Amino acid sequence: MAGEYEQDAVPIGAIRLEAATRSFNVQVDSGRTLKELLLRREHRGGPEAVPALRGVDLTIDPGETVAIVGRNGAGKSSTLRVLAGIVPLDSGRVRIGGQVAALLDLAAGFSRDFSGRENILMGGALYGLTRRQVEERLEDMIAFSELGEFVDLPLKAYSSGMLVRLAFAIVAFLDADVLLIDEVLAVGDGAFQRKCEERIAAQVASGSTLVLVSHDLALIERTCARTVLLDSGRVAADGPTAQVLSEYRHLLSGEAAPVRGTNHPAEVAAAAAAAGGGAEPPSDHEEPA
Numbered sequence: 001m002a003g004e005y006e007q008d009a010v011p012i013g014a015i016r017l018e019a020a021t022r023s024f025n026v027q028v029d030s031g032r033t034l035k036e037l038l039l040r041r042e043h044r045g046g047p048e049a050v051p052a053l054r055g056v057d058l059t060i061d062p063g064e065t066v067a068i069v070g071r072n073g074a075g076k077s078s079t080l081r082v083l084a085g086i087v088p089l090d091s092g093r094v095r096i097g098g099q100v101a102a103l104l105d106l107a108a109g110f111s112r113d114f115s116g117r118e119n120i121l122m123g124g125a126l127y128g129l130t131r132r133q134v135e136e137r138l139e140d141m142i143a144f145s146e147l148g149e150f151v152d153l154p155l156k157a158y159s160s161g162m163l164v165r166l167a168f169a170i171v172a173f174l175d176a177d178v179l180l181i182d183e184v185l186a187v188g189d190g191a192f193q194r195k196c197e198e199r200i201a202a203q204v205a206s207g208s209t210l211v212l213v214s215h216d217l218a219l220i221e222r223t224c225a226r227t228v229l230l231d232s233g234r235v236a237a238d239g240p241t242a243q244v245l246s247e248y249r250h251l252l253s254g255e256a257a258p259v260r261g262t263n264h265p266a267e268v269a270a271a272a273a274a275a276g277g278g279a280e281p282p283s284d285h286e287e288p289a
């Protein structure tokens with residue numbers, strides 16, 4: 001049974017996620033034997049379902065500021081993708097009210113052969129703005145991005161920080177009712193990060209709902225009143241940010257090893273600080289896909 005995604009079935013700015021489940025099929029290739037490789041035989045193992053969300057319930061009211069935290073692979077990005085309507089649910093229901101602006105996978109939303117200016121024009125249309133509305137905001141968006149002459153060069157020539165500037169400049173002037181932001185702010189430089197934070201704060205002050213996924217616990221403390229802790233695709237805690245982050249730090253400091261890969265360096269540092277120790281972040285940190 002497929003899950004449901006309904007827009008405008010709840011008040012503007014509200015989010016309702018009910019019993020959300022989602023798995024991803026991953027081709028497992030580790031069991032291939034040397035004989036199979038030498039004889040070029042097909043390996044019999046099929047795709048394996050990796051559960052990302054296992055029955056997540058989330059009720060967010062208009063104007064709330066909510067952070068989602070959790071270890072690598074906990075299901076944070078999957079939750080945002082489901083809320084943005086990019087990834088459908090296997091079962092459960094998403095309802096979201098009003099216009100949604102998502103800053104998730106930057107590369108996915110852009111055309112690399114077109115200039116920044118052209119991408120703004122196309123991006124605005126994707127978010128439901130008319131050509132005229134985008135043109136009215138174009139100069140403000142370009143000024144916000146501080147891309148200078150790069151705005152007329154193809155995106156192939158952009159650094160990842162420049163892509164963030166472009167993406168944020170579009171989202172910053174959409175006046176969306178719901179803002180979904182995944183970690184992207186971390187790629188911009190310090191000055192631009194502060195500018196983005198100020199812009200987000202202004203949008204929240206004007207009534208937008210914010211859902212932020214980040215490993216930057218200080219950013220969360222500054223930005224979000226409420227935090228949801230995910231663990232292995234389930235909600236492990238949901239409440240005031242100070243309380244849930246304290247639980248999360250406790251979880252991180254008490255664990256010997258993460259679920260998969262290494263901990264994010266910011267989390268390791270936070271856990272070390274919480275434990276009063278001086279643990280160094282792992283040098284061979286790797287981000288899972």
Ligand SMILES: Nc1ncnc2c1ncn2[C@@H]1O[C@H](COP(=O)(O)OP(=O)(O)OP(=O)(O)O)[C@@H](O)[C@H]1O
Pocket residue numbers: 024025026050051052070071072073074075076077078079287288289
């Ligand atoms: N497109 C995909 N294909 C296969 N597996 C996926 C895909 N997206 C997510 N997963 C799997 O779903 C689980 C949850 O992933 P998700 O990216 O939501 O975690 P996360 O909490 O955002 O992790 P991180 O902190 O590392 O970004 C992981 O086991 C991940 O491997």
